[in-house]
Amino acid sequence: KQEVTQIPAALSVPEGENLVLNCSFTDSAIYNLQWFRQDPGKGLTSLLLIQSSQREQTSGRLNASLDKSSGRSTLYIAASQPGDSATYLCAVRPRDYKLSFGAGTTVTVRA
Amino acid sequence: DVKVTQSSRYLVKRTGEKVFLECVQDMDHENMFWYRQDPGLGLRLIYFSYDVKMKEKGDIPEGYSVSREKKERFSLILESASTNQTSMYLCASSFERSYNEQFFGPGTRLTVL
Numbered sequence: 001k002q003e004v005t006q007i008p009a010a011l012s013v014p015e016g017e018n019l020v021l022n023c024s025f026t027d028s029a030i031y032n033l034q035w036f037r038q039d040p041g042k043g044l045t046s047l048l049l050i051q052s053s054q055r056e057q058t059s060g061r062l063n064a065s066l067d068k069s070s071g072r073s074t075l076y077i078a079a080s081q082p083g084d085s086a087t088y089l090c091a092v093r094p095r096d097y098k099l100s101f102g103a104g105t106t107v108t109v110r111a
Numbered sequence: 112d113v114k115v116t117q118s119s120r121y122l123v124k125r126t127g128e129k130v131f132l133e134c135v136q137d138m139d140h141e142n143m144f145w146y147r148q149d150p151g152l153g154l155r156l157i158y159f160s161y162d163v164k165m166k167e168k169g170d171i172p173e174g175y176s177v178s179r180e181k182k183e184r185f186s187l188i189l190e191s192a193s194t195n196q197t198s199m200y201l202c203a204s205s206f207e208r209s210y211n212e213q214f215f216g217p218g219t220r221l222t223v224l
Contacts, residue, residue, distance in 0.1 A: 032212075034212060034213065036215075041199075041218070041220065042217060042218060043115075043201055043215040043216050043217040043218040044201065044203075044215040045215070046212055046213070046214060046215070049212045089154075091154075091213075093211075097142060097144075097159055097161065097167075098156055098159070098169065098170075099154075099156075099213060101153050101154040102153070103151075103153045104153070
């Protein structure tokens, strides 16, 4: 069974600092990995999708890398802002429809 | 933009009531999913559907059923609500292809008294 771990569980940084969020998974046989953002009491917003054949994906200040062989992905958020405060979830898709989610990293960016 | 909508943001029901949660997507997606999210347990898949009238159990289907009569609509049914079904319920949809991205609705916070 796929296990997805996100460390740390919580992170607090001053505004302007770069954020590094980690995701690890136990089974490297995945189709893709997706990063989501979730604000308190709200649904999930898709940030980036990395296909298994890709090494990284970028969108604005966000960059996600994927090392499938070692079972790791990292989400980088450059020059953090208070509006980046949220919980960030990673999810991996194995060979069926089902996503396996990590527990998330809750980020607080202090003004 | 993909839009996934859920019928209610907040819902309060009594134990034993039959509860319907509705989800609608406007992107002609083949796949639709129902999750619940609980503190400390993360997101868990209840049911998913890969076509009209087709469904498969997820990880925690007990106490739930689903209905998909039209491609754009996926309903979650709690036949007899219980207090342990108090949770945040999230619907998602995706295209039927290998590298499919899941898009989520805003969630329904259900409280069963």
